[in-house]
């Protein structure tokens with residue numbers, strides 16, 4: 001019993017040493033950059049150009065449903081005058097849009113051109129992010145849980 005206790009201590013000490021070695025490894029700077037990129041993407045998506053207004057589902061009281069951010073939603077508004085091509089729903093973009101690669105998402109955010117060559121219909125705003133912002137947004141979207149089937 002006592003021996004097992006020392007064993008545990010040994011493992012937690014080596015675990016700590018391994019973790020510190022990892023922290024000092026050259027790859028650590030890359031990890032830190034990734035975290036910075038994600039934080040910037042989160043800032044853009046949630047604070048600067050709130051994508052949730054259209055892309056996140058709400059409950060019957062109009063509150064966003066926790067845990068389902070950006071998983072697609074019916075639009076709660078429409079134009080006073082008919083606008084050609086008006087969409088009635090915003091698709092899920094959590095975990096990247098369905099069937100889109102990371103690079104296709106970055107390209108769309110920079111140019112407005114979808115993988116098929118067309119543009120998104122209204123009311124999707126015609127964003128033209130710079131490359132760094134587009135990378136940050138795509139990384140943040142990719143980090144979100146995508147919509148489960150049947151919800």
Ligand code: HEC
Nearest residue numbers: 049050051053054087089090091097098120121122123124
């Ligand atoms: C005012 C509402 C609105 C806002 C705000 C909005 N979107 Fe959209 N978005 C839409 C609609 C509607 C579509 C569907 C367009 C279509 O079907 O052609 C769409 C489509 C998209 C698509 C294409 C997805 C696909 O599967 O076709 C992406 C990617 C996207 N939006 C990302 C974003 C991001 C990122 C933001 C925030 C920076 C954002 N949108 C903000 C309404 C909005």
